[in-house]
Amino acid sequence: MGRKVVYNRTIMDGQSISLQVVQPEGESRPERRDAIENRERILATAERLFAERGVAEVSMAEIAQSAGVGKGTLYRRFCNKGELCLALMDSQMRAFQDERLSEMREMTAAGVPYLTQLARFLEALVYFTRIHAPLLREVQQHSSALDEEEVERPHFWQYMTVHALLQRAVAANETLPDLDTAYVAEALLAPLEANTLRFQVENLNFSAERITAGLQSLVRGLRRAEREDSGTG
Amino acid sequence: MGRKVVYNRTIMDGQSISLQVVQPEGESRPERRDAIENRERILATAERLFAERGVAEVSMAEIAQSAGVGKGTLYRRFCNKGELCLALMDSQMRAFQDERLSEMREMTAAGVPYLTQLARFLEALVYFTRIHAPLLREVQQHSSALDEEEVERPHFWQYMTVHALLQRAVAANETLPDLDTAYVAEALLAPLEANTLRFQVENLNFSAERITAGLQSLVRGLRRAEREDSGTG
DNA sequence: TGTGTAAGTGGACTCTAGTCCGGTTACGTG
């Protein structure tokens, strides 16, 4: 029942940001050669079939058959369809994380306010999520079912990042001091859930720019009004 | 493929709020007696089984069998499990809508700002959603799959309400004038999606009070800063 | 090079959602 693959996670401590990669190959024995070949064939096949007909229209059985393996083999590597989808995005998710982290380091070095960094992060996330929405939908569908191990859920690092930025914004006096950073992080990420975003883009015809602007207006609302501190004591 | 039951919807036009109930019995022929009996037996059975073992643990086949009808009969009434769940909540959803509408009328009459009304609406919605989360999860799971007829999706009235309140807040000069009310309404409701709320309550141990407070801080952020209008032109 | 064993493999199996369709029955109409 536990997941077979452990993905990388972003770790942001109080002072700095680091990327910690946890790989399954750190274990005792290396993967068997035939297993590696099969895994790669599975991924290549899934990618091709998904591209041809869409993620939702391709069954796990079909992927297995097309890849020339049995269902048992497929499920040994990927507990469910979501995990397979996650694996297909893995390198792009790593790249995205790396880009965000270095961008934030640069902005921090340049003295850009944390709330501005947050707005920028959300903007980037809008584009990333929109592009990968079909795969992410599958991923999130399955991860929401798992109660245990929230830390391992694929988008925990998004939450970590937003939360850390909010905490720093509070520490830097950019917001009201009693902001509930943990909840607000959840609330800001909720409209970026793949399903929700897809609905907004495809059914409501919201553009990515419009969504970004809307999120930024919410972030701006967190800002302590500049004249407030000279007001009623 | 179309839905068998049409539920009530809240209609908020520019000036007033009204509740429009659309009932299937407005059609040509009344329902057959045996059909009515079966429907009631199905609903009672489903309610009992859900209470005993949880919504997710009860299959449609089991409901049909326990109610003494075939699967075909069950699906004739309720296109999917979500619709069945929706039917089980119907009276309570109507009551909730009525309460909100009359509350808002009173508040408007008393001159309560629209953003305050919005905060109050979201608070009530937190409690409602939390209580009905198991059923709502099923409902939302299915409605997100349907692309067409967004107007009919069960929570459209929530969106309508929030959107209308935001529009009035803009008109009443309570917010910045360029607020994207359509998007912000979506964004404020996203963290109240049943799945999301359940995760926050059960896995993160957020209390309803905490969630309400967090949402209120976001709503407060929409408020135009009081001293702003005397500032830079 | 032989061997033990843990990892890998395939496909039959279960479980559930949802569809289909031939037979049945309530009920408005004459």
Add this chain to the structure above:
DNA sequence: CACGTAACCGGACTAGAGTCCACTTACACA
């Protein structure tokens, strides 16, 4: 009361997700 028809009914059927388990094989070690 007879009758036509549209609504109703039940259960067999399809299809997909995920599980299970007996069989096979790579590979570390002797």
